[in-house]
Amino acid sequence: MTERFGVIGVCGANGNLIARILKERGYEVMGTDLSSEDECRFAHSLDGYDIELYYGETPDEFFKKADYVVPPASLSKDSAVFKKINNVYELDDVINDFRPDKPVFGITGTNGKTTCTTLLKKIAYDNAIRPCEHNLEKMQGNAEYIPILQSRLNGDVAILEVGTFGVPGTVKRTVVNSCIESGLITNITPDHIGDLGSFMDYAHVKAEFIEGLKGKKIIVNGQDPTIIGLLKELEFNGEIITFGVDWTFEKVNPKECVCGSEISVKEIISGSGYYFCKNCGLTTPQVDYIATNVDLANRKFDLHTPNEKLEVEMSIDGLHNVYNVTGVIIAAHEFMKLPFDKILESVKSFTGVEGRMEKVAEINGREIYVDYAHNPAGVQTVLDQFKKLYGDFTTVITVSSESGYDGDLAIFEKALEFSRYVVPASAASQRIAQEKLLEEPSLSEKIIFDSVDDFVKNGTLGASYDEVKEGLTKALNTDSKLIVAIGEAATKFKSCVDAI
């Protein structure tokens, strides 16, 4: 007789994924959750699975019928519910007993990983390769155990976004437990630093991705000194494929080298470009794949592979996306063994990820874009692209930086640098605006500010629906033809443009 599992907490990400893994592997599965069916966030992910569900109160028969019960990690062993369980089967048992039975590819980096993951999956689908999907509505794929469990669901391949909220150990755990066999790193620039102390501490969390792939294959942005420095420091012994973009650098900015010295990076995008460390000798390598003749207005470039020249056409904007697309083309070719012509067809029809340089409205001939950018490097990269493509614009800041005050200040300064007008819409940016105006009253011509709101930030969400709407309304009162709203709140509440 087939064994029957009872999973508690199927309205949470872990419980939901575990129930589906067990069912797909041929077991009988029952699920339960304290939520009602209407409140169950991920109820639809269970559609079509033939899992017996008990919402609200869990009946005693659930415990009687189950050969094994999977409790949520948060359930106390002293609780009444836990005491009803005869055979406990835990998250770790799922991870150990059910291995991913397919090739697994991981994507990490500070910025660009969602775009890269989405594009690589699109290329897979276009070529009848089915990636496993977590199907958890509005859930970021890199949180908690999602990538680890996702790789155990049905599919021909697993393409996983590996994030970090800056906690040491999390990336290594994901790489090892997801059985990632090759991966892509887009860039490593300052983010989440508040939690960790320094840029190098953060970089070393990202470096766990490299450590986890030792002896395997890794595709990296060769123009990022942090990535190349870490590969050297960790004595990475697998296969390295590097890529870069041939572009005249525009600024020189400092970046800490892994050796502790400071490098002057001739930047192409934030944190990446041409570099030479006078202390340890780290320098931009001759990359294996180089994008040349980049034509941003017509969204095309030439990509020189080790063997041929490809003509790449995109439907997305920006130099940072030339890096993203290049990394993904290599990944699709190396990991999924697809021919370049098939890959380029898919790239051409990729219109981007929602909330990334996304046009959300046109009001009285003025265009409104939103972008998820929420750290200084991300903000710089995106605003720089808008500047190159469109010239003048007004930036609405809805960010509350994860790096706290320093992050908020750096983001505000980037906005001032690139935009004609700045509208602070998050309480964090309004506090910075207030300070800036006290220091330099003449900035009142540029900063559109009246008072500091009392919004209390919630995780990375820096502003409310009303504040985003108010910020956009103020921006529409300027004479800019283009408005760019940055931050999670701007993308989350983008529908507010309908109410303006």
Ligand SMILES: [Zn+2]
């Ligand atoms: Zn160095």
